[in-house]
Amino acid sequence: MARYTSMELIRYLLFDVHQVETLFKYKKFEHLDSEQAWMILESAKLLADQEMFPYFKVLDETPATYDGKGGVKTHPQLKKIIQTAAAQSWIGGAAKFEHGGMQLPEMIFNTGQSIFQAANNSVQGYLGLSTGSADLITSFGSQAQIDTYVPPIYEGRWQGTMALTEPQAGSSLSDIITSAQETDRGYYLVKGQKIFISGGQHEAVENFVHLTLARIEGAPAGIKGISLFIIPKFTPEPDGTLRYNDVYCAGDFQKMGQRGYSTTHLSFGDNDDCRAFLVGEPHKGLAYMFQMMNGARISVGQCAASVAMAAYQASLQYCLERPQGRMASEKDPSKPPTLIINHADVQRMLLTQKAITEASLSLAMECNKLYDQVHGTSGEERDNYLLLLEILTPIVKTYASEQGSRSAALAIQTLGGYGFTTDFPVQQLYRDLKIMSLYEGTTGIQSLDLLGRKVNIHNGKAVKLLVASMNATMKEATETGRLSPYANRLGIEIQRMGKVLEHLSVYLLKSDMDRYLADATVFMEMAGHIVIAWQWLKMAVVASHKIKNSDFQTNHLAFYEGKIHTMEFFFKYELPHAEACAKTLEDQLTLTNIKDFDMLY
């Protein structure tokens, strides 16, 4: 079978670099051990091999399509995948025992999802949405809501979705107008339009649970007046039957990629009979939703990394099999052609992909671990984990999606013209990947979140904690000797980032928010490169210990040397662009607020 991910890498990240076993000391996870964790991931791989990866291409060729009468046609395999994944706890596996879950750490559960994302990113979307929706209900819903909606979602019979975006508002959630009118019958009546609803009313499940943001009549303007509702497509009646709840799928969006994943336009309350059930308190909907949103942002980052990994694996395989051309030093045309992997430029393209994808996966795992640490600790320890997680969330989402697209472009490039044809998967992965920089807040939104919010919470404490984490890795790297120059390099980049923030803080002090945030995306690019350099240094430190202590099977030396090699590659080829971003950010020229749009013609 063609490779689409690397179990060797996953093992290395999970046990050696991020040490999943440190989580098992928490009460919540004390039922687990490393062996079990690995068996669970091997079962995920088997499921992906058998049910998901073989349908990667066919789901692209037979996209989820609106049927013209309120439903979305999907490939028959989707139903089987959802049911099998549910049966194997890949929807509810991270939930508590009391909610029917296996109480798995996110670090393990989401690593399993990463395998699915690499195998078939369209189908993993359905699973991930259900997981997030059920989590949200268990976090903020009533016991009755949990009892009603969570089990069928975990069983794969019902599909959870998140319904935020409206046609007129787009990313600006403060402008949503879907309205909820209170009744005295225990529910609200909702009316409104939601677009871009992923996983919307397809034919692979019996029912849908739309977690919907709406404005209760009379609520304050802006985000302070948004409430969260459960709106099922069919309400479960006391007698067990399902009653149509006036949630109509009015159409779908056909897309460049992720074509197996339905994207729908939902219309609530066309017949004034759409019943919605308030989750938690009124007007706190956006805060609740952000639990799901933050999880989704990490998941999108991880998905981008996983899809880029699949493209990398496909291109690596091709380069190891395809003879073509000769080395520049070989002028004799009668000599047989060399494998293209021997060409320096092909190696550069492969190593760039490896550098981007492996570190992105590592960063996603770092985030998943932090999530588990937040939920396993309390007090200041917890607060610190949470701050670190908060600052890393927009970074993993953005770096993995933006650089992942670049990585997939290189995967196409290594295959030459073949890479552009539908005979090979890399072009599909390239198309699929492009959505990742748009989902759950575009790159621009993530960058505003990073520079406008995360950098400044608690007087910059999140930045301080991040720098402290990076310093700890640098200290370990310095102690290895071999890696010391790279620790120094990273230190220089961190200092440079500090200077950039100092430079920008002038605008902050002047309360000139528009200017302060104008180049947030450039700051994001710089921060992303630095954080990824840190991940590589971390991976290299572990590899260096393994090599020094001969703590590996003989045939694995190249694997560990490869980690150090790729770290060096990243520092040589990628990291200099962080400095270029700093130059842009410190440039005094102001380009915001083009008043005269004619300039753009």
Added chain:
Amino acid sequence: MARYTSMELIRYLLFDVHQVETLFKYKKFEHLDSEQAWMILESAKLLADQEMFPYFKVLDETPATYDGKGGVKTHPQLKKIIQTAAAQSWIGGAAKFEHGGMQLPEMIFNTGQSIFQAANNSVQGYLGLSTGSADLITSFGSQAQIDTYVPPIYEGRWQGTMALTEPQAGSSLSDIITSAQETDRGYYLVKGQKIFISGGQHEAVENFVHLTLARIEGAPAGIKGISLFIIPKFTPEPDGTLRYNDVYCAGDFQKMGQRGYSTTHLSFGDNDDCRAFLVGEPHKGLAYMFQMMNGARISVGQCAASVAMAAYQASLQYCLERPQGRMASEKDPSKPPTLIINHADVQRMLLTQKAITEASLSLAMECNKLYDQVHGTSGEERDNYLLLLEILTPIVKTYASEQGSRSAALAIQTLGGYGFTTDFPVQQLYRDLKIMSLYEGTTGIQSLDLLGRKVNIHNGKAVKLLVASMNATMKEATETGRLSPYANRLGIEIQRMGKVLEHLSVYLLKSDMDRYLADATVFMEMAGHIVIAWQWLKMAVVASHKIKNSDFQTNHLAFYEGKIHTMEFFFKYELPHAEACAKTLEDQLTLTNIKDFDMLY
């Protein structure tokens, strides 16, 4: 109608920046004047508006597809487009009067093609291939060959193609094995397989003229044994009838983009009766073919720029119409949303696109002008123009295609989720664009050509001429006063490039070609940024003179200010990455020749 290109920009580039009228002093072009030139381009725009742009989406949705029996089905509009374009001289317009052309400068003819490329890049491909094929025959073919094949191609009845690539050889032309056996009947008998033949045997024309590389039996190995043949699908018999020539279309390639453009697998001589007509002398085929190839490389660069321009125009239009969100400084949610073009990050995305696409088009025009200058002059003057053209060819091809893809990604990004849907053209343009970094030599091949060949021809004379051209622009910029700091900046980057070449020359002196060329693509990226900075400075100098002399209609001030503005933007946001590339290139760490491939897992 939606905008897909900018006639204002084209007028500015053609007349103000690159001064097409300087060509009219050459004998070949003395029948033309500026007014005529503009009328010709306006007619191209009309043709594109009426016959090409309206079919952009439908050709993607009904791709050229193999019919299972030797032909390729295409959309009916294609035939109309080819015939109308031919009738309006858009296949043979640049040919000499004696060959039935209008003797237009490439600068005008290809600017017309650029409008077609922006409107519908799939259909322009068919036209461009025919033009290049007929040019090749008129350059190196016999009078009889010219008389037989050129008129029907210019009339749009026959389609020209270039048949180079073979399955086992890919980019390595020295390994082609298609064989040609001489007969005593005035032709050769050819046998072999060619893949990725664009514009291959579709149903919109009567006949095909495949310009094919093959090896005459007994020829030397490698590129010195390759000959060029005309192989028609049907040979024209003396009585005017067409005789099937054993050229079978064995299948096609379905692609991620440019789906309206057929990509075929051709099989020559399955029945041992495929007659091929030698062009010029034996074994000189590759040198001949490079005339067409070089033209095609400039054309691909121009096409990438034009497609990215279409994406830019679509995203600009969207940003001027879409209200969403508020400025960072505006906290009141009851205020109406602002147009997204007022957001700094959206302006950054638009200006990045503008910076990439306009300068890429300018560079393509610079190349087309050099082509005309080569053909209008003689002696040292001609040689110098040719050297400049030779060094710029791989740069325009690569910068425009690589950065054009990034530009189109930003076009998607400005539309948010809508950009990913088939409701908007930007995703199609993004898909179409990806082929440009593969066509006619991948980015890796272009980079080897630049650093391995072009940089070193005549002891670096091409580099010296390029630097002299850039210095001339810098001098003009310095004289304006206002632009002087940017002239200095460009000077610093040029010096840096010189140092990098000095650094790399050590390997060249040691004849370590593999190491010298290992990072050729990084050098290409640096050189591309510097050359584009030069184009921007050139455009800014002209704009500055226009502003100073009030040489414009009142409402055009913003247009000229916009040029200076975008130049400043490029220098702030893009140019720092040239220095990052230099850092990589001067880094001593060697990463080539990974002997242990396990490192890559």
